[in-house]
Amino acid sequence: xxxxxxxxxxxxxxxxxxxxxxxxxxxxxxxxxxxxxxxxxxxxxxxxxxxxxxxxxxxxxxxxxxxxxxxxxxxxxxxxxxxxxxxxxxxxxxxxxxxxxxxxxxxxxxxxxxxxxxxxxxxxxxxxxxxxxxxxxxxxxxxxxxxxxxxxxxxxxxxxxxxxxxxxxxxxxxxxxxxxxxxxxxxxxx
Numbered sequence: 001x002x003x004x005x006x007x008x009x010x011x012x013x014x015x016x017x018x019x020x021x022x023x024x025x026x027x028x029x030x031x032x033x034x035x036x037x038x039x040x041x042x043x044x045x046x047x048x049x050x051x052x053x054x055x056x057x058x059x060x061x062x063x064x065x066x067x068x069x070x071x072x073x074x075x076x077x078x079x080x081x082x083x084x085x086x087x088x089x090x091x092x093x094x095x096x097x098x099x100x101x102x103x104x105x106x107x108x109x110x111x112x113x114x115x116x117x118x119x120x121x122x123x124x125x126x127x128x129x130x131x132x133x134x135x136x137x138x139x140x141x142x143x144x145x146x147x148x149x150x151x152x153x154x155x156x157x158x159x160x161x162x163x164x165x166x167x168x169x170x171x172x173x174x175x176x177x178x179x180x181x182x183x184x185x186x187x188x189x190x
Contacts, residue, residue, distance in 0.1 A: 018035075019038055020038070021037055021039060021118075022039065023039060023118045023119060023120050024036070024037065024039045024040030024041075024042075024043045024118065024119035024120070025037045025040060025116065025117070025118055025119075026040055026116070026117050026119070027114075027115070027117075028056065028112070028115050028116075028117060029113065030112050031055060031056045031057075031070065031112050032053060032054070032055055032056070033052060033053065033054055033056060034053070035052065036051050036052070040119060043091075043099075043119060043121050044059055044089070044091050044092060045091045045092035046092045050092075059090055060089065060090060061088055061089070061096055062133070064133060065087075065088075065133065068133075069087060070112070072085075073085075073103070073112075074111050074112060077105050077111035077112075078108070078111060080108075081105035081106075081107075081111060082102075082103065082104055083102070083103040083111075084100075084101065084102040084103070085100075086098060086100050086101070086122065087099055087101060088136070089119075096130075097121060097123035098121075098122045098125075099119050099120065099121060099122065099123075100119070100120040100122050101119055102117065103116065103117045103118075104116050104117075130172070131169075134155075135172075137155060138151060138155070138162060138165040138166065138169065139169050141155075142169070142178055142181070142182060143182045149162075166178065169181055
C-alpha cells in the first residue's frame with residue numbers, strides 16, 4: 001500500500017528557510033529593515049530588536065558611504081531590480097568587515113520601496129585595511145583597471161594626487177605594486 005504524501009505547509013517552510021539560511025537575509029522598505037534572519041543578526045552583532053525598523057545606515061562605516069552606495073544601487077536596480085557588490089560594512093562593535101551584498105527589488109519602478117537582500121561575510125578572504133573614503137574610491141577604480149589619468153578625471157583631482165593615494169595604498173597593503181594591492185583587495189592569493 002502506497003503512503004499518501006503529506007501536505008507541505010509552504011508558509012512554515014518559507015519561514016524556516018529564511019530563518020536558518022546560511023546567509024544573512026533581510027527584507028527592507030525604503031532602506032529600513034523590516035525583517036532579518038538569525039545569521040544577519042549574528043554577522044552584525046545586534047539583537048534583532050535593535051535592527052527591526054532601523055535604517056540600514058547604522059551598518060555602514062559612515063553616513064556618506066550609506067548615501068553613496070544608495071545612489072549607485074538605485075541607478076543599477078532600475079530595470080532589472082537586481083544589485084550586487086562587495087563593500088565594507090560595520091558591526092555593532094565598530095569593527096569593519098568586507099561583505100558581499102545582493103539585492104532584489106520587488107518594485108522595478110521604485111527599487112528601494114520593497115527589497116530583499118543577502119549578506120555574506122567575506123572578511124576571512126578579504127581583510128579590511130583602514131582606508132579613507134577617497135582611498136576606497138581610488139582603490140576601487142584601480143581594481144577596475146582605470147589609469148591614474150582616468151581616475152583623476154572621474155574624481156576631479158590631479159593625476160599627481162591619484163599617485164599620492166596609490167602610494168599610500170601600496171604602503172597600507174604592504175604591496176610592492178598595484179597588481180599585488182588589487183589581488184589583496186579582491187582576496188585573490190598571488
